[in-house]
Amino acid sequence: MIQTATAENATAQRLFEKLKGVAVGTSGPYTWERCVELAPLVDEINRLKHEKNAVILTHYYVHPEITVGVGDFVGDSYKLAKDAKSTNASIIVFAAVKFMAETAKCLNPDKEVLVPSKQNGCSLADAITAERVRELRREFPEHTFVCYINTSAAVKAVCDVCVTSSNVYDIVQRIPSDKIYFLPDKLMGENVQDEMKRRGVQKDVQIFSATCYVHQQYDPERVLRLRGKYPGLKVLSHPECSPDVIRHADHVASTKGMMQYLRDTDAEAYLLLTECGLAGRAQVEMPGKTFIGPCVECRYMKSNAMQDILRVLRAPDEDDRIVLSDDVREGALRCINAMFHYAEMSG
Numbered sequence: 001m002i003q004t005a006t007a008e009n010a011t012a013q014r015l016f017e018k019l020k021g022v023a024v025g026t027s028g029p030y031t032w033e034r035c036v037e038l039a040p041l042v043d044e045i046n047r048l049k050h051e052k053n054a055v056i057l058t059h060y061y062v063h064p065e066i067t068v069g070v071g072d073f074v075g076d077s078y079k080l081a082k083d084a085k086s087t088n089a090s091i092i093v094f095a096a097v098k099f100m101a102e103t104a105k106c107l108n109p110d111k112e113v114l115v116p117s118k119q120n121g122c123s124l125a126d127a128i129t130a131e132r133v134r135e136l137r138r139e140f141p142e143h144t145f146v147c148y149i150n151t152s153a154a155v156k157a158v159c160d161v162c163v164t165s166s167n168v169y170d171i172v173q174r175i176p177s178d179k180i181y182f183l184p185d186k187l188m189g190e191n192v193q194d195e196m197k198r199r200g201v202q203k204d205v206q207i208f209s210a211t212c213y214v215h216q217q218y219d220p221e222r223v224l225r226l227r228g229k230y231p232g233l234k235v236l237s238h239p240e241c242s243p244d245v246i247r248h249a250d251h252v253a254s255t256k257g258m259m260q261y262l263r264d265t266d267a268e269a270y271l272l273l274t275e276c277g278l279a280g281r282a283q284v285e286m287p288g289k290t291f292i293g294p295c296v297e298c299r300y301m302k303s304n305a306m307q308d309i310l311r312v313l314r315a316p317d318e319d320d321r322i323v324l325s326d327d328v329r330e331g332a333l334r335c336i337n338a339m340f341h342y343a344e345m346s347g
């Protein structure tokens with residue numbers, strides 16, 4: 001690693017400018033000393049990215065030092081899928097979880113897609129297999145199978161249409177079938193049922209039984225307690241939270257939608273009912289705003305570490321690489337492209 005003290009100092013300065021005051025869960029508080037410690041790693045990763053024509057895609061939920069220091073793209077699953085589709089880089093490093101990297105591989109079969117974290121699962125994606133979906137399809141032969149993006153490529157390959165939290169309601173409404181089987185998220189499925197009723201859309205929506213272990217921890221009593229304590233509080237909820245929680249929210253949206261709401265409004269304080277990382281990102285982008293309340297961290301997203309990003313850029317192991325069979329890739333791509341088709345439909 002060849003870096004001058006001056007270059008490292010400039011990097012530390014840049015990190016500190018963005019990260020000072022950011023403190024959520026285990027991410028921070030970021031001190032000057034911490035930024036000085038991170039600077040050589042950040043410089044080396046950015047140098048290798050350039051040398052190897054690599055890009056780093058980062059989900060909002062990973063540690064802010066990653067999104068700020070080395071991320072080329074930051075966003076939610078839908079935005080990152082689109083970013084993966086548009087990049088000209090030869091290597092994609094996906095600092096998030098494995099199912100997202102698999103989506104990137106489906107869209108970029110000729111590119112090397114690397115996952116830096118070894119603990120890259122997801123309580124939703126790990127809850128259902130392709131074999132289980134085949135059984136369900138035999139049980140519900142007339143239903144259109146809609147899978148949340150939080151599923152493996154193998155599961156997508158045996159479903160009809162994929163959705164993300166930013167487009168799930170519109171896509172379920174637009175699919176020209178009145179029988180939908182939604183998997184794997186039970187709570188999001190219940191929210192889909194409620195939203196279809198609210199929109200006056202008649203559909204039989206059957207749902208699977210998995211949950212996101214992070215979002216299911218929020219409860220309505222906690223929201224009511226905080227509302228009592230902070231008059232003027234705006235509560236933003238992710239559709240992976242339970243319908244009981246969502247009923248107490250001022251706004252329900254994907255992480256991208258929540259960020260947009262924060263940019264567009266000016267409340268005294270905000271409570272973000274999603275993984276902690278979003279509050280971290282919001283503090284980076286909107287240092288003048290106040291975020292209160294406890295948040296829950298996702299152990300999978302938080303297992304992404306700067307050292308592992310450097311390791312996979314230098315010399316990836318076999319199990320850092322995403323490899324999909326042609327059948328799985330083509331099947332999953334059909335399901336993902338159906339999402340782009342319905343998402344980009346007007347009305």
Ligand code: SF4
Nearest residue numbers: 122123124212214298
């Ligand atoms: S926050 Fe929940 S849905 Fe997202 S990766 Fe973690 S476990 Fe999966």
